[in-house]
């Protein structure tokens with residue numbers, strides 16, 4: 001048995017997790033005892049994050065759809081087909097969807113490939129999470145524990161449990177916790193001194209009650225949000241923070257949503273992802289599953305390539321499916337919600353023919369006689 005330090009891929013908090021490896025297989029997890037964010041604790045999603053590695057629908061071979069069904073093919077055949085299709089489409093008719101679930105290195109590779117082809121339709125889906133410009137300053141996760149007043153928009157206790165734990169630690173030291181949400185949940189109410197149910201976050205933030213403004217202004221305070229999804233709501237939260245001299249911590253969706261944005265892939269909300277899909281004829285998706293938002297839009301794409309770890313709803317609609325290595329099968333980096341870069345380590349080999357996302361893109365580019373300027377993760381990291 002061996003233990004490999006990893007970063008939990010299940011949300012953007014970036015907790016450390018130890019993978020238990022037996023006979024070349026990840027069989028479980030331990031919390032990463034000395035990791036500064038989670039201090040030896042993981043939530044249930046973290047604890048179970050290894051299960052996807054051994055998922056029964058893991059993709060192991062490249063697949064091409066023929067007569068309505070998938071047929072296993074060689075990497076050469078799959079990449080040849082994709083290369084020909086890309087060559088025969090105008091760059092404005094091609095789109096790429098990157099992913100906050102893939103590493104910085106994977107996202108960088110896809111961005112470089114899109115640039116080399118002159119493709120501007122590229123983005124990664126932030127789903128329903130805050131869209132905050134990278135120019136805006138943010139608090140650190142450690143700031144939560146030292147705050148005296150904590151104003152939360154959304155549910156951090158269930159969605160981002162280790163942020164919730166920091167809030168509880170601050171509360172134990174005497175902090176006052178005020179939660180504002182559209183949904184009443186027992187766990188949130190139990191952990192908050194005050195719970196305010198609203199129908200509209202923007203309405204609340206446009207005219208916050210005087211008592212809350214006073215509390216935030218008078219003490220060391222922090223505003224945390226994972227439920228403010230519209231730019232208007234995020235801007236209003238920043239205005240409130242400025243007015244009250246509070247720190248602010250937006251919580252992103254996936255383990256590397258922030259990183260994908262930081263390497264230069266535009267962050268798109270759900271509507272923007274659908275618009276991208278509708279605007280192209282040839283679409284290449286890495287590690288995302290937009291069929292869960294709108295599978296009709298995907299059905300209208302003339303040529304669809306999906307590169308992923310399992311046969312997702314989106315992969316089922318694809319013309320070509322490429323098997324990729326999951327986070328426990330490769331090196332690279334994630335950037336968490338407080339913009340901290342953390343290294344992930346390869347614990348086991350990918351199944352059969354599956355490859356790292358960045359390597360698949362490099363191989364495809366080579367098929368098109370395009371040199372992306374890197375041969376390894378280290379090469380990519382020099383440019384990040």
Ligand code: SF4
Pocket residue numbers: 008009010011012013014015038041042043044045046047159160161162163
């Ligand atoms: S809080 Fe998020 S990063 Fe931490 S263990 Fe839970 S799912 Fe993983």
